[in-house]
Amino acid sequence: MFLPLRIVGRLVLLAVVSLSFAANASAQPRDHLTDKETDLIRFHQQLDKRIDVFIKAMDRRFAIINGLEQPKTKKADRDEPEWGDLPKGSRAQLLGDIASILDEAITNIDDVSRRDEKSPLISRSLRKLTAATNAYVTQAKSMATQTTNADELSAIERVLQHAEQIIEVGNQLPPPSADKKKKDNP
Numbered sequence: 001m002f003l004p005l006r007i008v009g010r011l012v013l014l015a016v017v018s019l020s021f022a023a024n025a026s027a028q029p030r031d032h033l034t035d036k037e038t039d040l041i042r043f044h045q046q047l048d049k050r051i052d053v054f055i056k057a058m059d060r061r062f063a064i065i066n067g068l069e070q071p072k073t074k075k076a077d078r079d080e081p082e083w084g085d086l087p088k089g090s091r092a093q094l095l096g097d098i099a100s101i102l103d104e105a106i107t108n109i110d111d112v113s114r115r116d117e118k119s120p121l122i123s124r125s126l127r128k129l130t131a132a133t134n135a136y137v138t139q140a141k142s143m144a145t146q147t148t149n150a151d152e153l154s155a156i157e158r159v160l161q162h163a164e165q166i167i168e169v170g171n172q173l174p175p176p177s178a179d180k181k182k183k184d185n186p
Contacts, residue, residue: 030093032100033057036084043081047112051125054105055132061087061094061101062139095143095155098136102162105129123173130170133163 033041040053059071064086073083087097109129113122140159147153 032097034084034087039081047121048125050108051129054101058098058101061098065091065094092151092155099155099158126170129166133166137163
């Protein structure tokens with residue numbers, strides 16, 4: 001008794017689809033931000049405030065990796081959500097989070113620049129991100145010399161690639177005007 005070719009084709013297709021769903025379910029990507037950090041991103045609609053959240057989220061991960069005390073946080077607004085628990089994961093996972101956060105920060109800046117390329121928030125945000133990223137490069141390069149773990153090295157490479165993009169664009173910014181410096185640093 002032979003099954004018609006059409007039915008066999010459908011069974012094979014069903015098996016392939018089932019296996020691909022099973023593979024996707026077991027390989028769910030890790031969220032690079034905690035739920036509370038995501039709430040903070042949603043709360044802050046201005047680009048420069050979002051970049052501050054991204055920087056703080058990366059600082060938290062570097063502090064965990066380096067075994068340092070967590071940086072202090074002040075609420076700018078009493079309605080601002082709490083930062084919540086610290087992120088958890090291996091060194092490789094935390095470094096991967098940092099790479100993904102850098103990528104998301106780049107995407108946020110790109111999105112705003114596409115909508116309003118003359119927005120003063122773009123240069124202000126990029127300056128903040130570039131300054132923070134310069135420190136991250138130093139830390140990532142130091143970590144790269146101290147590990148042989150392939151996952152960590154891969155994550156460090158991603159951090160350095162994103163950091164290079166940010167620094168390259170940030171170095172092309174004209175210097176801030178004297179009036180803006182006074183406003184930014186009262």
